Amino acid sequence: MSSQRPDVIVVGGGSAGCVLAARLTEDAGTRVLLLEAGSATLPDAVAHPPAWPSLASSTAGWGDTTVVQQASGAPVALPRGKGLGGSSAINAMVFARGHRTGYDSWSAHGAKGWTYDDLLPYFQRTETATSGAPGRGTTGPLTVGPAEDPNAILLACLEGAVETGHRRAFDISGGLEEGFAPVDLNIVGGRRQSAADAYLAPALDRPNLDVVTGATAHRLLFEGTRCVGVEYGVDGRTHTAKAAGEVVVTAGAIGSALLLQRSGVGSEDDLRQAGVDVFHRLPGVGRNLHDHPRANLVYQAQRPVPTPRNNHGEILGLLRSTPDADGPDVQIIFIDIPLPNAVAPVQNGFTVGISPMRPASRGSLRIKSADPYAPPVIDPRYFTAEEDVRAVVSGITTARRIAWSDALAAWGIEEVSPGLAAVDEESLAQHARRYFGSYCHPVGTCLMGEDEVSVVDSELRVRGLDGLRVADGSVMPSIPSNNTNATVYAIAERAAELVRRA
Structure with missing residues (x-):
């Protein structure tokens, strides 16, 4: 590492951190130090799209779980990436902006300039979209597009959706359409393209970029109210790095809030309970945690389902749970493998996932102690808001109509989970509450806005402190109505611009 002060x-080499490191070092006069707790070398399976379900339990994942959830009576695994590329190296590679209406509430706490239209140039900056759809980027680092050879079972599901009266969308990833269509994926030439592949790798030879992996951030360092650096550990040794300009925290919805808390920035009650001195009172740190839960319908098929080639979930739908909803609030995703379920194992079949895209349930995140290696207390409080349950029940009803369409009749399917004994709303609601998983989209723990519960302001600066920003999924005031990775890329692109202007 260079001895010159960056x-x-x-702090954090995931999707957002890779974007910032790459964009900021395009200016040869700006020196950047990127710290990442995980490794630069990830398992070979990272590159193989169908292998992603195994990655959360590998060295590329943190292995987080929530506390026991009120809805299900059990903890829930909450995968997040560890290593260069972060969660973009272990996720299911869906690249979708979320419907424009999902951003309408971002100004509720006073955030300025973060509507869908404000974000559009940054969305475009991230991508080279192969679809040719209007409003998509053509020169960005990420090459994104639908699966080149979708699985036949998933195409049958798409045909069934159209047969049962749903709109066949052209570009479901672009943020303007509702309906069903193949979704854009981060797969190029049959291999995953992570943030590290697209953004960081081309920048690694720049003399003004230093990357340190295996570097766990312990705490932020302050002089007065200004953040001046980071204390971090590598191989059991403690190091400090000082910044001539700013520190930007990009450790994700879990990691960023935890680092602030370990540094004495957060709720007085949370910090004192963890034995950490209060340096700067910000009660919103760790609050507003929310995520997309996903319930599954599992089907057995008589006709052999083709071997998966892509990410398993190549086609999805975005729809409204009720006609008077102010935007799409349910996602249905067709998955070309039968996921494990509580009823019976299925050897040959597929899954239909249903998720509330605009969940009302809110939870929290906090540290147990100042120990940076101690697991956190994560409580998303899934399905504690009854409207989230109702949205999923609506999606299950829609998904079942699709499953029993003529388009799927030739596959000889049978619903295994929950099974046709669950037909009324209450039994479907019980299934959703008890048998669900995380869709792996946690956001909101460093809420953006201009009020007292906000953690960062409209320029992503930590409120009441200088020289410190947060720029990742933690700043989202509310979750977009789709998978979140594309939005994280856009936030980071804008953050790079804000830092350059400072």
Whole structure:
């Protein structure tokens, strides 16, 4: 690592951190230090799209679980990436902006300039979209597009959706359409394209970029109210890095809030309970945690389902749970493998996932102690808001109509989970509450806005402190109505611009 003091320290080498490191070092006069707790070398399976379900339990994942959830009476695994590329290296590679209406509430706490239209140039900056759809980017680092050879069972599901009266969308990833269509994926030439592949790798030879992996951030360092650096550990040794300019925290919805808390920034009650001195009172840190839960319908098929080639979930639908909803609030995703379920194992079949895209349930995140290696207390409080349950029940009803369409009749399917004994709303609601998993989209723990519960302001600066920003999924005031990775990329692109202007 260079002995020259960096202008900017970026803490976290996931999707957002890779974007910032790459964009900021395009200016040869800006020196950047990127710190990442995980490794630069990830398991070979990372590159193989169908292998992603195994990655959360590998060295590329943190292995987080929530506390026991009120809805299900059990903890829930909450996968997040560890290593260069972060969650973009272990996720299911869906690249979708979320419907424009999902951003309408971002200004509820006073955030300025973060509507869908404001974000559009940054969405476009991230991508080279192969679809040719209007409003899509053509020169960005990420090459994104629908699966080149979708699984036949998933195409049958798409045909069934159209047969049962749903709109066949053209570009479901672009943020303007509702209906069903193949979704854009981060797969190029049959291999995953992570943030590290698209953004960081082309920048690694720049003399003004230093990358340190295996570097766990312990705490932020302050002089007065200004953040001046980071204390971090590598191989059991403690190091400090000082920034000439800013520190940008990009450790994700879990990691960023935890680092602030370990640094004495957060709720007085949370910090004192963890034995951490209160440095700067910000009660919103760790609050507003929410995620997309996903319930599954599992089907057995008589006709052999083709071997998966892509990400398993190549086609999805975005729809409204009720006609008077102010935007799409349910996603249905067709998955070309039968996921494990509580009823019976299925050897040959497929899954239909249903998720409330605009969940009302809110939870929290906090540290147990100042120990940076101690697991956190994560409680998303899934399905504690009854409207989330109702949205999923609506989606299950829609999904079942599709499953019993003529388009799927030739596959000889049978619903295994929950099974046709569950037909009324209450039994379907019980299934959703008890048998669900995380869709792996946690957001909101460093809420963006201008009020007292906000953690960062409209320029992503931590409120009441200088020289410190947060720029990742933690700043989202509310979750977009789709998979979140594309939005994280856009936030990071804008953050790079804000840092350059400072």
